Amino acid sequence: MAELRLLLPAALRACLAAVLLAAGAAVRAQAPSGPPAVLPMAEVAPGVWVHTGAVDDWSPRNGGDVANLGFIVGSRCVAVIDTGGTPAVGQALQRAVAAATPLPVCYVINSHVHPDHVLGNVAFRTAAGGPQFVGHARLADSLAARAPYYRQALHREFGTVMLAADIVPPGLPVQGRLELDLGGRVLQLDAWPTAHTDADLTVYDRRSRTLFLGDLLFVQHLPVIDGSLNGWLKVLQQLQAFDVAQAVPGHGPVQTAWPAALQPQQQYLEAVRAGTRAAIKAGVPLSQAVGQVAPQAAAPWRLSDSFHRRNVTAAYAELEWEE
Secondary structure, X not given: OHHXXXXXXXXXXXXXXXXXXXXXXXXXXXXXXXXXXXXXXXXXXXXXXXXXXXXXXXOHHHOOOOOOEEEEEOOOOEEEEOOOOOHHHHHHHHHHHHHXXXXXXXXXXXXXXXXXXXXXXXXXXXXXXXXXXXXXXXXXXXXXXXXXXXXHHHHHHHOOOOOHHHOOOOOEEEOOEEXXXXXXXXXXXXXXXXXXXXXXEEEEEOOOOEEEEEEEEEOOEOOOOOOOHHHHHHHHHXXXXXXXXXXXXXXXXXXXXXXXXXXXXXXXXXXXXXXXXXXXXXXXXXXXXXXXXXXXXXXXXXXXXXXXXXXXXXXXXXXXXXX
């Protein structure tokens, strides 16, 4: 994917590297595979359905099916939470919803801007009305800035052509907190300050006490910094106050121990911060710091070879200017 680096403005290179550059030539050489016709779903609580994506890079070998997706059923309608990394994944999710309930989808909620969570939106768009697309107040601008590169990568890596109009932005922005009533079931949406990205949104189903965190929580998959390391650690502290029976991370299995589910990620991010601060204080240049900071903290996680050095780069850029 070296050619993508040349196309991107400097401000976007670092934030897109984590989600577009990790696959590499070896992945492109493998035969692409697509999602099943209907995504497999687990009902983790009555009316709350979750699809667990592969803990892997967004790549042709898994058909782009790497993010956790879900939907929640009320008495009136359905809310879909994230839609997958390709239009085909979105279509398979749409069929899974239809297989579970005859009720219409009234909301499609995006947890953040990354392609493995939003490129399936187009499968839910309809000519006559259709659902409202919902996201953080900053999501539309963030998605517009990245969309051309997402489309290029999708075409090159997956052989899938998406028109500009197929990148569906939110029409209902969330700033602070918003409640959505599905009919006897209220969802609480919270828009967070910059953390994993600049447009992170959580969805909390009060009836089942299920919290969809998007990529504010990674399980097994190494956390990826694409926003603010300090901001992310602050948000993790605030998330502990939620009364959670099951937590749905953006990647990895559903968690029932809360807030213990946050601890491995918090410990990793704290290790990156402490190690990066120490390197900066000692005058270690970035070129050396990426190989020296917190390797033991990264070792237990999957995909650490793909993302840990990139995380140190992002942390160094942020923390270098601390007073």
